[in-house]
Amino acid sequence: MNSLGLLELSEPVSFDPVGPVTSVFFDTKNQQVFSVRSGGATGIVAKTPKKQQKTFVLEDKGPVLSIKLSTNQKILSVQRKKNGLDFHNIDGAGQVDPQEYSLSAKNKGSGILGYIWTGMEELATISEVGIDIYSILPAKKMVKYIRSSNTSVSWFVSCPSSSPSSSFPSSNIIVTASKTETNSLQVWSISSSNIFKLPGIDLCGSVVTEKDVSLLTVYEQTFIRVNLVMEGVLRGVQLYSAGQDQVTLTHQLAVSLTGLIAVQTLDNLILLHSLQDSSTQIFDIACSRFTQTQLASKPLEHEPILPETSLTEKGSCVPLEYAPSWVIFLPNILVDARHGDMWSLGLRLRRAECSDPVDLCLFHLHRAGGKPHLLDHLKQALRDPSVSLSKYSLMFGEIMKSYHQHMHPGELTILQTVGRSGLAWVQPAVVLDQSDIFTAVFAPAEKEGVGLVRLQGVLVELLLVLTSLKLPARQFILEMFINLAVKTEQYYQMHQYIQYGVVTDSKHLACILLSLESVYPPARQIALDMMSRLGNSVEELIEICLSEGKVVQAINLARDCGFGDTMCARKYLEAAKNQDTLTFFNVFSYFEERNLRLRGSARFNSEEKCERFVNRFKELFLLQAEVPQTTTGGS
Numbered sequence: 001m002n003s004l005g006l007l008e009l010s011e012p013v014s015f016d017p018v019g020p021v022t023s024v025f026f027d028t029k030n031q032q033v034f035s036v037r038s039g040g041a042t043g044i045v046a047k048t049p050k051k052q053q054k055t056f057v058l059e060d061k062g063p064v065l066s067i068k069l070s071t072n073q074k075i076l077s078v079q080r081k082k083n084g085l086d087f088h089n090i091d092g093a094g095q096v097d098p099q100e101y102s103l104s105a106k107n108k109g110s111g112i113l114g115y116i117w118t119g120m121e122e123l124a125t126i127s128e129v130g131i132d133i134y135s136i137l138p139a140k141k142m143v144k145y146i147r148s149s150n151t152s153v154s155w156f157v158s159c160p161s162s163s164p165s166s167s168f169p170s171s172n173i174i175v176t177a178s179k180t181e182t183n184s185l186q187v188w189s190i191s192s193s194n195i196f197k198l199p200g201i202d203l204c205g206s207v208v209t210e211k212d213v214s215l216l217t218v219y220e221q222t223f224i225r226v227n228l229v230m231e232g233v234l235r236g237v238q239l240y241s242a243g244q245d246q247v248t249l250t251h252q253l254a255v256s257l258t259g260l261i262a263v264q265t266l267d268n269l270i271l272l273h274s275l276q277d278s279s280t281q282i283f284d285i286a287c288s289r290f291t292q293t294q295l296a297s298k299p300l301e302h303e304p305i306l307p308e309t310s311l312t313e314k315g316s317c318v319p320l321e322y323a324p325s326w327v328i329f330l331p332n333i334l335v336d337a338r339h340g341d342m343w344s345l346g347l348r349l350r351r352a353e354c355s356d357p358v359d360l361c362l363f364h365l366h367r368a369g370g371k372p373h374l375l376d377h378l379k380q381a382l383r384d385p386s387v388s389l390s391k392y393s394l395m396f397g398e399i400m401k402s403y404h405q406h407m408h409p410g411e412l413t414i415l416q417t418v419g420r421s422g423l424a425w426v427q428p429a430v431v432l433d434q435s436d437i438f439t440a441v442f443a444p445a446e447k448e449g450v451g452l453v454r455l456q457g458v459l460v461e462l463l464l465v466l467t468s469l470k471l472p473a474r475q476f477i478l479e480m481f482i483n484l485a486v487k488t489e490q491y492y493q494m495h496q497y498i499q500y501g502v503v504t505d506s507k508h509l510a511c512i513l514l515s516l517e518s519v520y521p522p523a524r525q526i527a528l529d530m531m532s533r534l535g536n537s538v539e540e541l542i543e544i545c546l547s548e549g550k551v552v553q554a555i556n557l558a559r560d561c562g563f564g565d566t567m568c569a570r571k572y573l574e575a576a577k578n579q580d581t582l583t584f585f586n587v588f589s590y591f592e593e594r595n596l597r598l599r600g601s602a603r604f605n606s607e608e609k610c611e612r613f614v615n616r617f618k619e620l621f622l623l624q625a626e627v628p629q630t631t632t633g634g635s
Helices: 357-365 371-383 389-407 434-442 452-468 475-487 491-499 507-514 523-534 538-547 551-560 569-576 581-599 611-634
Strands: 007-009 022-027 032-037 041-047 054-059 066-069 075-081 084-089 101-104 112-119 122-127 130-137 142-150 155-158 173-177 184-191 194-202 213-218 221-230 233-242 247-253 261-266 269-274 279-283 300-302 327-329 333-336 341-347
Touching (some): 022 333, 066 112, 101 142, 112 155, 130 184, 142 194, 155 213, 173 213, 194 247, 213 261, 213 269, 221 247, 261 341, 357 371, 371 434, 371 452, 389 452, 434 452, 434 475, 452 475, 475 491, 475 507, 507 523, 507 551, 523 538, 523 551, 538 569, 551 569, 569 581, 569 611, 581 611
Parallel strands (some): 247 300
Antiparallel strands (some): 007 341, 022 032, 032 041, 041 054, 084 101, 112 122, 122 130, 130 142, 155 173, 173 184, 184 194, 213 221, 221 233, 261 269, 269 279, 327 333, 333 341
């Protein structure tokens, strides 16, 4: 099984490729690719997926080593030498100010390895001897030194652009290494113009290089990704949670891959691309099904959530061969500088396939836009007899936990795994309520050929899950359960579920049960018990029966409760006149018999105001009976 077409490349964004006079740079913070042409003047074109390109012209002052725009796109920073940066303001019309102002490294003898914009007018440089923070003052065209933190740096990684809704400044986490190959990493956080040294990472003998480490943002949390490579084979990927004041190993991805590996994120998924095999493995750290035997002190281990897949072109299901000229950036950008193309990676949820229905349910539950696909998955699983009821129980459990958390934010149920290795429970992106499931899955099932026993079994699993989470079942769910119990003649099962509280009490349900008395005699007593538990009067239940046209049931209920001699005949005859003639006949005859028993005459008293019902009875039964006799006598 392979979810081909699930991961697809967008339409390419074209730019001038690398050439004799053209250099190409990519800024992960702003997701921008820069084509820089030299020759008398420096022509710069900045392109961002789905945004208008920016074009600048600067005086040619030598080769460009790095180029970036500030996060508000108002300052252009250019590195042309190892120990300095130049800045140009961008005006409201997008034009570059040719007058530059510069930054010189605090320690002029050490080269600047790189820099990141930590705010709209704040920048951090990482040199061989430490981290320096500078404030950029565009109005004064000045650069102001703020502070430093000394450390030995051979290489560093920083976080790409984070979600705009993220409450934590994940983009300002930096990881440094003191040697090219190292078994320890130092973590830093830059916040409010301060540099905070977080706990380091001891890799316990494992050695990593720069390509083995990156910073990922998934589910609004920052993780340090560390590859565990043994004898040239990737044996696992560790994820360290980088919080405000701690760094903790929380997750481990189970993999076994050889060759060059690239990591990306997309819609909170972690993608592991094998360039050698032209394949991709997909992990979702929020979708593990935990067991009681897992130790909270150990990282959570994850298998791929879906089968191995491959990238495809937009609208195609034909796997692509991963080109050696691709440079893969976080979170989901591919750049081919040789041919001048940039793509973003997209997710086609309807293409997702998985042999385990619970995993596919979890996958859709955590994806933005996954609601219609999750409903379709539940519908397809209902038709598939190989999907066991226990699998449905697990799926409904996850769905209803999500619904409960959505309705009661901040309240955690006992079924949620919270606080394991520092990972808080993640609210799924999709929220389904009972009406969604009923309308899309259960209501059309019988017409679409789903067997009644199968439908009833799955519906019972939903009821059991709702009971375990103390969520009341909606009226239409309960009514369908009763109707299916009647169709399958599972009256005793219905009785048991009502008795043990799986089916919640309601007045409407009590009325339905009363109507089942003829096929299941205990149904009347079940209804009376239900009304007693609800604390409602029998008169109210009688009124409900009358309003629903269940006149005979209403009379039987009133008689059983001792109201047979005092109930108003007119009210019941009024309800019976719009029913079939047999019902009207039986109701009228019942009250005639009551009159005869109580007063010795079948006639109604004038104060009962039943004359029109008497005339109606004569028209329907007595006059029609006389006509045939007269005709027969005449002949």
